Amino acid sequence: MxxxxxxxxxxxxxxxxxxxxxxxxxxxxxxxxxxxxxxxxxxxxxxxxxxxxxSKEAIIEQMADDYLAALHGHFGGHGKETPTATVLLSELWSMSGWDDLSHCRILFELLAEAGRNPRIHAILRDNTDGIRDLLTATLATGQARGEVDPSLDPRHTSAVLVAVLDAAPMLPLMTDGLDFEESRKLITTMISRFLRPQP
Structure with missing residues (x-):
């Protein structure tokens, strides 16, 4: 039995x-x-x-799926009137310091391995597609509310935002002594100005 x-x-x-x-x-x-x-x-x-x-790849795939599920939770925790930039940066604003972003550094291991391992490349691509779906929908909602520049293509813009957000956890590795709160505010300002409709 x-x-x-x-x-x-x-x-x-x-x-x-x-x-x-x-x-x-x-x-x-x-x-x-x-x-x-x-x-x-x-x-x-x-x-x-x-x-x-x-397999090890199955472990990595589960990690990617768990991260995407967590990101859905961060995005879904906002009301309809929450500013677009706040939603896009909700994961960053849920953290209390650089140490809380250490899990994101696995991404750079994935990027390095993706060039050698087709299975890892597929996992990374699928996970990034899922993240871009979230960002694209948020950007489109922001455009409908007049908060996001209508000339920006949401899907293409989502790819650029992924690059910016993925790089944030690397800041303390590249430069010593960066204040987390100030860095987070600067990233928010940068994204907000980038998205703002042009006069």
Missing amino acids: ARKIDPEQHEGKRQEILAAAHRCFLRNGLQGASISMICKEAGMSPGHLYHYFP
């Missing part, structure tokens, strides 16, 4: 594996972190881990 799976316990173990993999990816890089390293970090055997994820 097959053992009955406790959904809550199963999901809890999956989250433990994802957290262990995240630590390994930050420490060793996406390519350098092996399944055996992730198993050691998670305190389990490869056979046990494969019960939850069939």
